[in-house]
Amino acid sequence: MASIAEFGSGNGPSGNGLEAELIGLEASRRDALVNDDMNRLGELVSEDLVHVHATGMVHGKADLLDHAGRFLQFLDVRRGPLLVRPLGADAAVMTGPMTNVVRRRGQDEEVEVKAFVTQVWARRDGRWQIVSFHAVRLSVPGPGPGPGPGPEESQ
Numbered sequence: 023m024a025s026i027a028e029f030g031s032g033n034g035p036s037g038n039g040l041e042a043e044l045i046g047l048e049a050s051r052r053d054a055l056v057n058d059d060m061n062r063l064g065e066l067v068s069e070d071l072v073h074v075h076a077t078g079m080v081h082g083k084a085d086l087l088d089h090a091g092r093f094l095q096f097l098d099v100r101r102g103p104l105l106v107r108p109l110g111a112d113a114a115v116m117t118g119p120m121t122n123v124v125r126r127r128g129q130d131e132e133v134e135v136k137a138f139v140t141q142v143w144a145r146r147d148g149r150w151q152i153v154s155f156h157a158v159r160l161s162v163p164g165p166g167p168g169p170g171p172g173p174e175e176s177q
Contacts, residue, residue, distance in 0.1 A: 040106065040108055040114060041106040043150065044106055044114060044116055044143055044150060045104060045106065045116075047066060047143070047150055048101065048104070048116065048141075050062065050066060051063065051066050051099075051152070052099040052100075052101065054066065055090060055096040055099050056096050056097070056098065056099055058091065058095070058096075060087045060090065060091040063086075063087060063090065064083070064087055065151075066151060066152060067083050067086065067151055067152045067155075068083065068144065068146070068151040068152065068153045069083055070082075070083075070153060071083040071086065071151075071152060071153060071154070071155070072153070072154050072155070073086045073152075073154075073155045074155065074156040074157065075157055076135055076137040076157040076158060076159040077159075092127065093126065093127060094124045094125070094126065094127065095124060095125050095126070095127050096122060096123070096124050097123040097124060097125065097132060098121075098122070098123040099120065099121075099122050099123075100120065100121045100122075101118055101119065101120050102118050102119035102120070102121075103118055103119070104116055104117070104118035105117045105118060111145070112144060112145040112146075113142065113143065113144045113145070114142075114143045115140065115141070115142055115143075116139075116140075116141040116142075116143060117138070117139065117140050117141070118138070118139060119136070119137070119138055119139070119160070120136075120137050120138070120139045120157065121134060121135070121136050121137075122134070122135045122137070123135075135159065136159070136160045137157040137158055137159050137160055138157070138158050138160055139155065139156065139157045139158075140154075140155075140156045141154065141155050141156075142154035142155075
């Protein structure tokens with residue numbers, strides 16, 4: 023049975039032990055990013071990871087660790103309500119909103135990125151790891167009614 027838990031609410035996750043375990047591991051992933059702990063982040067992602075950033079950039083494990091450890095500095099990583107759906111005994115999908123506050127290393131400008139994330143967790147050799155992570159930037163409403171159809175759609 024799937025349930026939604028408020029991540030970081032202080033009330034603890036509701037639902038089953040799997041949900042609590044994965045939400046705890048997601049908290050560890052967030053802490054690893056904010057604390058520049060690439061060793062811990064590396065433990066939480068699989069060797070065959072496919073990580074799609076909100077920008078559309080795609081990384082495997084080694085490239086993700088290099089990117090997060092040398093290019094970006096994560097000042098904050100927040101998660102909203104998370105939905106955890108088991109897919110058998112050794113796999114689960116976690117979905118929910120995420121807000122990252124980042125800056126390029128050596129620069130002062132901070133950027134807030136709001137996204138919706140789908141993560142696939144798999145238990146291998148007795149430990150849970152992320153095998154797939156896909157972030158999609160949430161649209162930010164601008165002035166006016168919003169974008170209309172593209173040129174090819176309006177013809």
